[in-house]
Amino acid sequence: MNDPRGLPMDAMDESGGPGFSIGRRRLLTYAVSAPVVTIAAGFGVNLATPSTALASPTPLIPADSVDYYDVGDSIVQFAAPTMPLVKLSVGTDGKVTLEMPRLENGQGIATALGMMIAEEMDVPLSDVIVHSADAQPELRYNQITGGSSSIRCFDPVLPVMAAAARARLLAYAAQQWGLSPSSLRVEAGVVIAPDGRSATYGSLTVGAATLPLPSAQPKDPSQYKVIGHFTGRLDARDIVTGRKKFTMDLAVPNAKPTMLRMPSQIRGQVISVNNVAAVKAMPGVIDVVVVPPGGAIVPRQVGVAVMADTFGQAWDACRALDITWGDGTNKG
Structure with missing residues (x-):
């Protein structure tokens, strides 16, 4: 160069x-x-x-x-x-x-x-x-x-x-x-x-x-x-x-395994999570949270995060999420 x-x-x-x-x-x-x-x-x-x-x-x-x-x-x-x-x-x-x-x-x-x-x-x-x-x-x-x-x-x-x-x-x-x-x-x-x-x-x-x-x-x-x-x-x-x-x-104090589901489109939106209660009731699941957009320097993509006691439990719960996604700004 x-x-x-x-x-x-x-x-x-x-x-x-x-x-x-x-x-x-x-x-x-x-x-x-x-x-x-x-x-x-x-x-x-x-x-x-x-x-x-x-x-x-x-x-x-x-x-x-x-x-x-x-x-x-x-x-x-x-x-x-x-x-x-x-x-x-x-x-x-x-x-x-x-x-x-x-x-x-x-x-x-x-x-x-x-x-x-x-x-x-x-x-x-x-x-x-x-x-x-x-x-x-x-x-x-x-x-x-x-x-x-x-x-x-x-x-x-x-x-x-x-x-x-x-x-x-x-x-x-x-x-x-x-x-x-x-x-x-x-x-x-x-x-x-x-x-x-x-x-x-x-x-x-x-x-x-x-x-x-x-x-x-x-x-x-x-x-x-x-x-x-x-x-x-x-x-x-x-x-x-x-x-x-x-x-x-x-070893981060109080950290727990967390998995994230993200939209298939760039800057897609989370319209709703349709089975939050059911996923929260799954073994080991601590919480289900919608990650909002943001980021002052690098834009933060939206998604749905699942925290659980183990990675396996977080993985299973994340796969079980029923999410209604909205189109991203780049949809052609």
Whole structure:
């Protein structure tokens, strides 16, 4: 796909409207109150020089939206204002954790983002933990998983975050040893001095969290040792052993199995449910509810929901519903 062309992104505000200034590179701020090194993607903090290299404007609307703009581009655009809330941290065990505001459902984004982190921080991929963050209303559109947008959203952000975390750890090690950060190297999450002294990221993270912001520059692609090379999935073993947690595995307090009957037509209507009492009297059924239309952003389709003690009971009751449907607005 060609790069979008058109209006500059500085025509947006914090809510995605006019007035918000953002460059192609999402830069960083530190979460200085964190007890360990924690990096938050943000805007307006220059971690690389010269700053002009990071100021290339990202277009808002292309000249030809058919050729240049798709749903993934719109997700990238509207996720950008809340990128400062995304966190990357280094624990005292040396593990690097990304709180990913996306759902890993088999497409491999957790591994792809983990590879970006491992590349920039010079840590084994096995020391990178990428998990789906808890839902946060303030993240808004930055929690949408779809449109092949996740890599496009994080590719300009995550390498800079990881490079900044690495720089901060190196700066603390150099301070402790009376050396220049440029004289140090990192191998598998261990900082090594020219004289052979070494320290793990885990042993440095608490002290490094107290340091001011150093400069940082992501690697040139010619230096890549992880990205572009074959690797296994971070979650492969958990998937095949049943340890990986999916949405259906979440233990939501007081939640009950619920099945939904929906109209066969787009935007069809529920005229009536003709046997509500009979269905409610079926074994295990807790309630039968008509789901009204609505939805401020994505239109909510109408339907009839049945809650029961088990999925089997909800399934049976849902199939037993006698519903009179009305035509949808798209009936031809």
